[in-house]
Amino acid sequence: MTYLRTAAGALLAALLLALLPATADAAERPGVALSQSQGGKGGEITVSGSGWKPGALLMLLVCGQGTPGKGVIGGTNSCANTDGRAATVDAKGAFSQKLPVAEPPKPCPCVVHVAGVTGQQDVVDVAFTVAGHPTAPLPESSGPGALRVLTSARLEGSSGILVRFGAPARREVVVTLGNLGQAAIKDPVFEVGTSHGVFAAQYEERQWRGTIEPGRKALVKLPVELTPGAHGDYQVSVRYGGQVIVEQPWGVGRPWGVTLFWLLLAVVVPAALFRIGMAVVDRVRPPGPRRPRRSGRAGQSHRPGRPPRAAGREARPASVPAATAGDEPTAVLPWFTPDSAPSENSPTTKGQS
Structure with a gap:
């Protein structure tokens, strides 16, 4: 009896475990x-x-x-x-x-x-x-055409700051493909191309690493890259087995950083050329007429507002000679007369007598 209860409990647990994932997936x-x-x-x-x-x-x-x-x-x-x-x-x-x-x-x-x-x-x-x-x-799902697109393709990725200065824009074409054939497809090779305006797409081979079993699907990501400086409306196409299986529009903004660079270059280069030209003109220009040299003491500059000295006047000597008899007396201190002899009434004479 105990054995039957144990077996019944194990069978019921197995049924619950089998039903729970299906119920969760359905929900x-x-x-x-x-x-x-x-x-x-x-x-x-x-x-x-x-x-x-x-x-x-x-x-x-x-x-x-x-x-x-x-x-x-x-x-x-x-x-x-x-x-x-x-x-x-x-x-x-x-x-x-x-x-x-x-x-x-x-x-x-x-x-x-x-x-x-x-x-x-x-x-x-x-x-x-x-x-x-x-x-x-x-x-018909046979040969390389066994791969079929199951979901609409999209472009993933974002442009960095360097794309604004002319760097090539990069994206990834993401699409879910299903194998409707009878044989597995291993490492399929796709052709990815971009077209702009009336120009035809230029395709490059991209190999996806993986295996898609019959009746299975896989998320395929293929890189795509534009030329440097490209901007405008582009069309990304993916070919497999000679047939186009994906077409996705791609709008790329204008690289305004390049435009700003050329504007700055248009301002800086003429300014630099102008400065160089002025420097060359100053170097090759002949010297103008020299000013007449002013006579007088060598090294003395003329001060504005003061008349220049006469040409025949001699410069005054730097040292002044001692006073002579014809000169006017110079005021000196009353208790010190170095050039005169001591008088009889001076204190020094009285002390000596």
Whole structure:
């Protein structure tokens, strides 16, 4: 009896452990529902969802060549992008948004493609029929074409301060690819190119390291780089097996640091040339007429407001000779006369007598 109870308890625990992960996955997986499964061009449907991350921004599109659970072949190139709508998830993880029915550029089977833009990167595709739109079988999944785009591609990364001064801008093309073939794909080689205006894209090979098993998907990141000083609207393309599987626009700002550098250079260089030219002119300019040398004592400068001395006048000697008899008497102290003899009435004479 005890043995049976132990066995029953172990079996019940195993069942609970097996069911709990599935229940958690189902609860964490976002869901999408449509107000109707079919509509004609010009109509409108309501797309609602639950289980999404609060505050996430979602993109809603009607796409061709799509299959629920397998994604859209060709990514957003197979979708009616001009008629897409954006939705914001509320605090409860739900949303509801009107979506106009439009004909995608690719034939059906069609889906309503709901993809997270910011805050959440999950993707949900719900089958939808566009009345009157052509229907065609999906491309065969064989050979290198077995890789298919499951989510819309995006560019990740940011530009540093050096890009403002002409450094090459760098990004990463991030896309989820699924292997719809029967064999595993190991270390696939992609071609990444950028085009600008009317110029064709220049492709370079990029090898992704990893293996994608049949029926599996993988997040692929491929680096892309522009030439130094490039700016404007660019188109990033990814090719695999000779077919373009991803096209993503990329807007690059103008490197204003380079413009500022040239403006400063246009001011500094002329100023420096002007200073050099003035220095050369001062050096090669002939000397002007010399001023007449003033006569008088050597080394004596003329003070303004004082008339110069006569040319024939001799300079006064530096030392003054002793006073002579013809000169006027000089005032001296009454008790000391160095040049006169002592008188009879002086105290010194009386003391000696």
